[in-house]
Amino acid sequence: xxxxxxxxxxxxxxxxxxxxxxxxxxxxxxxxxxxxxxxxxxxxxxxxxxxxxxxxxxxxxxxxxxxxxxxxxxxxxxxxxxxxxxxxxxxxxxxxxxxxxxxxxxxxxxxxxxxxxxxxxxxxxxxxxxxxxxxxxxxxxxxxxxxxxxxxxxxxxxxxxxxxxxxxxxxxxxxxxxxxxxxxxxxxxxxxxxxxxxxxxxxxxxxxxxxxxxxxxxxxxxxxxxxxxxxxxxxxxxxxxxxxxxxxxxxxxxxxxxxxxxxxxxxxxxxxxxxxxxxxxxxxxxxxxxxxxxxxxxxxxxxxxxxxxxxxxxxxxxxxxxxxxxxxxxxxxxxxxxxxxxxxxxxxxxxxxxxxxxxxxxxxxxxxxxxxxxxxxxxxxxxxxxxxxxxxxxxxxxxxxxxxxxxxxxxxxxxxxxxxxxxxxxxxxxxxxxxxxxxxxxxxxxxxxxxxxxxxxxxxxxxxxxxxxxxxxxxxxxxxxxxxxxxxxxxxxxxxxxxxxxxxxxxxxxxxxxxxxxxxxxxxxxxxxxxxxxxxxxxxxxxx
Amino acid sequence: xxxxxxxxxxxxxxxxxxxxxxxxxxxxxxxxxxxxxxxxxxxxxxxxxxxxxxxxxxxxxxxxxxxxxxxxxxxxxxxxxxxxxxxxxxxxxxxxxxxxxxxxxxxxxxxxxxxxxxxxxxxxxxxxxxxxxxxxxxxxxxxxxxxxxxxxxxxxxxxxxxxxxxxxxxxxxxxxxxxxxxxxxxxxxxxxxxxxxxxxxxxxxxxxxxxxxxxxxxxxxxxxxxxxxxxxxxxxxxxxxxxxxxxxxxxxxxxxxxxxxxxxxxxxxxxxxxxxxxxxxxxxxxxxxxxxxxxxxxxxxxxxxxxxxxxxxxxxxxxxxxxxxxxxxxxxxxxxxxxxxxxxxxxxxxxxxxxxxxxxxxxxxxxxxxxxxxxxxxxxxxxxxxxxxxxxxxxxxxxxxxxxxxxxxxxxxxxxxxxxxxx
Numbered sequence: 001x002x003x004x005x006x007x008x009x010x011x012x013x014x015x016x017x018x019x020x021x022x023x024x025x026x027x028x029x030x031x032x033x034x035x036x037x038x039x040x041x042x043x044x045x046x047x048x049x050x051x052x053x054x055x056x057x058x059x060x061x062x063x064x065x066x067x068x069x070x071x072x073x074x075x076x077x078x079x080x081x082x083x084x085x086x087x088x089x090x091x092x093x094x095x096x097x098x099x100x101x102x103x104x105x106x107x108x109x110x111x112x113x114x115x116x117x118x119x120x121x122x123x124x125x126x127x128x129x130x131x132x133x134x135x136x137x138x139x140x141x142x143x144x145x146x147x148x149x150x151x152x153x154x155x156x157x158x159x160x161x162x163x164x165x166x167x168x169x170x171x172x173x174x175x176x177x178x179x180x181x182x183x184x185x186x187x188x189x190x191x192x193x194x195x196x197x198x199x200x201x202x203x204x205x206x207x208x209x210x211x212x213x214x215x216x217x218x219x220x221x222x223x224x225x226x227x228x229x230x231x232x233x234x235x236x237x238x239x240x241x242x243x244x245x246x247x248x249x250x251x252x253x254x255x256x257x258x259x260x261x262x263x264x265x266x267x268x269x270x271x272x273x274x275x276x277x278x279x280x281x282x283x284x285x286x287x288x289x290x291x292x293x294x295x296x297x298x299x300x301x302x303x304x305x306x307x308x309x310x311x312x313x314x315x316x317x318x319x320x321x322x323x324x325x326x327x328x329x330x331x332x333x334x335x336x337x338x339x340x341x342x343x344x345x346x347x348x349x350x351x352x353x354x355x356x357x358x359x360x361x362x363x364x365x366x367x368x369x370x371x372x373x374x375x376x377x378x379x380x381x382x383x384x385x386x387x388x389x390x391x392x393x394x395x396x397x398x399x400x401x402x403x404x405x406x407x408x409x410x411x412x413x414x415x416x417x418x419x420x421x422x423x424x425x426x427x428x429x430x431x432x433x434x435x436x437x438x439x440x441x442x443x444x445x446x447x448x449x450x451x452x453x454x455x456x457x458x459x460x461x462x463x464x465x466x467x468x469x470x471x472x473x474x475x476x477x478x479x480x481x482x483x484x485x486x487x488x489x490x491x492x493x494x495x496x497x498x499x500x501x502x503x504x505x506x507x508x509x510x511x512x513x514x515x516x517x518x519x520x521x522x523x524x525x526x527x528x529x530x531x532x533x534x535x536x537x538x539x540x541x542x543x544x
Numbered sequence: 545x546x547x548x549x550x551x552x553x554x555x556x557x558x559x560x561x562x563x564x565x566x567x568x569x570x571x572x573x574x575x576x577x578x579x580x581x582x583x584x585x586x587x588x589x590x591x592x593x594x595x596x597x598x599x600x601x602x603x604x605x606x607x608x609x610x611x612x613x614x615x616x617x618x619x620x621x622x623x624x625x626x627x628x629x630x631x632x633x634x635x636x637x638x639x640x641x642x643x644x645x646x647x648x649x650x651x652x653x654x655x656x657x658x659x660x661x662x663x664x665x666x667x668x669x670x671x672x673x674x675x676x677x678x679x680x681x682x683x684x685x686x687x688x689x690x691x692x693x694x695x696x697x698x699x700x701x702x703x704x705x706x707x708x709x710x711x712x713x714x715x716x717x718x719x720x721x722x723x724x725x726x727x728x729x730x731x732x733x734x735x736x737x738x739x740x741x742x743x744x745x746x747x748x749x750x751x752x753x754x755x756x757x758x759x760x761x762x763x764x765x766x767x768x769x770x771x772x773x774x775x776x777x778x779x780x781x782x783x784x785x786x787x788x789x790x791x792x793x794x795x796x797x798x799x800x801x802x803x804x805x806x807x808x809x810x811x812x813x814x815x816x817x818x819x820x821x822x823x824x825x826x827x828x829x830x831x832x833x834x835x836x837x838x839x840x841x842x843x844x845x846x847x848x849x850x851x852x853x854x855x856x857x858x859x860x861x862x863x864x865x866x867x868x869x870x871x872x873x874x875x876x877x878x879x880x881x882x883x884x885x886x887x888x889x890x891x892x893x894x895x896x897x898x899x900x901x902x903x904x905x906x907x908x909x910x911x912x913x914x915x916x917x918x919x920x921x922x923x924x925x926x927x928x929x930x931x932x933x934x935x936x937x938x939x940x941x942x943x944x945x946x947x948x949x950x951x952x953x954x955x956x957x958x959x960x961x962x963x964x965x966x967x
Contacts, residue, residue, distance in 0.1 A: 276635070280636055281565075282636045282637050283637070284634070284635070318633040320635060321633065469559075469560065470562065470563040471564075471565075471639070492565070494565075496565075
């Protein structure tokens, strides 16, 4: 079977944490054998790519993003052999697998750092960024403002400060050192040779530091990324690099380069604006940000998402927008962390099925490859009182039985406590229950994904907004060659009427894509539609 | 609410309102040939929406009386200052509608359309602005709307930063009459700008006044007096200096307008005001904006001379309107060659007797109003002669004294006022 090298452009990605997805050995921690046993579920959902959160040995002070060994599997998750078997089983089901590549920093427990801090003369010393004072790179913003006061931390062992953009236990690697670049490439090679289909590359803007700059998005950082991409292209085909760069679209655009850096990058500013548009009942924020997004090379793709394992980040919004988002979506201060909101999709939308459907409909029709965060397809809840972002990383709810079907361990032993409240608890929100009914959220999501995958117009087509006078209605055309889809969404909680100027499409017959109902032919007059609260239409436009 | 009347909201306007949906803040601007002044006003409203109401659903509604100078196009074409757009990010879609109003020509019809649209769109707060104003800033809109949005007031009257010797038609006639009759001290009862709540505008729309001729020229005072008489929560908001391209002209048309309006309002609200005694101030919400304007240059002596010479020709007209005591007092003033003075007590008596005469219709009403003009000019001339160069505090004290005199003499009005239904 030939593999489309641009497969990621059509992918629907399912993001999960091995630790909390399925536990096969009853130790309370998810593992690769457990995940392998649930691959049919993932395939049946209709997604075609898995993104695994960090699965490496780690002291787990940042949920695995503090990596202590890049070329091994955390023992709690199984062995390398378990991983190989999982990968083979995933590929057998047509599922690609991408893993985390944390480039910017290691754990302070990584052997490299242990050696580096032994003495100032150690050969590893220059693998990290050191200084005698903590005033270098003054003014560089602190990312984890809730926990860190400086980007420098004093190392009492070697009596110098070390640089870290994230937690103080995560020292930044020194990418000015060619040996570090080479070693990171060897790490990538290791996993590529095992068969992984790509990497979600963590925290890419911060690789290089320069005095007098923000130490973000520097040209030298792009040089590092081009180096890694060049190496990838030289030896591997059909693999993909996905950038996590929480920046404005015009900044992120640079990470695609001339199609010589990343294949994909997340569109961070789009995400909060989808939520904002919904609450404001006004398409403006969403249209503004999409129109502000520059074109990207033909072989590249945006990654779009509603929620993920982190907080709903509000870094890429204005102060007015941030205040609005906090007030509307995080009135409980416990829901706020860093510069964002630690909540899952369903609780953010107050469990409102119509709004959950609309937001997923938006996600699936925006330009880019959508990412679904595990559990959101069944409307899982969260626990904002668990600390850090653990509240959105609770065990997958498979059924209403013992530990939600996640593990046979004693409940007290679970890696994370289950969601058990009456609204979102596993007794009421779980896969087995939702599999039984065609009208469940899970069944609806499966249909949505199927319809999305019925055409490439959503994944590869252009987008053209319509501007009906009714601002509560978002309408746009997706076009790929001769194929066109008209999307009309009512962002409001009340029924809306809208008149669309579709004269340019006169003669086309709109066919509603979920029920395949034929709507009146488009003519020269304004095309009148009425939409129920938070309802949306996808029309395939046919010329019959 | 008569929104279903086809003549009130055109199909085009209804279609535009369907797109707007519900709003939180509606700003209405009636216009008629205001091309020279409308764009700064639209820009100020637009900036106010961005700066002060970034989260609210807003609508600027321009009701035009058939301008021939492209005023509606100017409304549509006005763009916000680029620096404001940069500094203050707009969360929502901005809506701006310009629509012709139908029915009787005049401000009443325009205001009725504004309030009807506000009712239809369920606006939580409304501000109405005068398109004549040249000193309007975004802060005006904030000042008129915020007391409604955040403090639940139903009616917000403006306070202009004007010199106490300015606006004599208000300070000598309308303000003290409203104070004495309605029992509330309102600085600007005649203001064209005001803010109001959904509750108050709903009440206004229910009143059977909109099809009358009076509503077309006396709606400003009616709005104020209706808020006071209706028991609505009223306050005042400082706006700053007010200048308009069409300044108040204390001539016959304006006097006619006010005497007719005052009578009309008093007739509408008789049951409320005849029982009131004394007065209380309306609360002031918000900090002062801008500095007090300069004292206007006015020739009081000339106005007094004019009064003295005109009075002789008016005596036949005046005798059915004012009582003998009043007429005698007026004659005495006119007879004085050195420094004639029109005292407060005589002015109060004169005004009350004119109101009663007008109310009773002792002669053609326009003749009654016309007769008041020279007397008003005499009173104003006297006041300016006495206080024209006095410091503002002294003028304020004199105006307060006049207000108290109107209160004390209120029985002159109530004792002779016959409820409308009993005439």
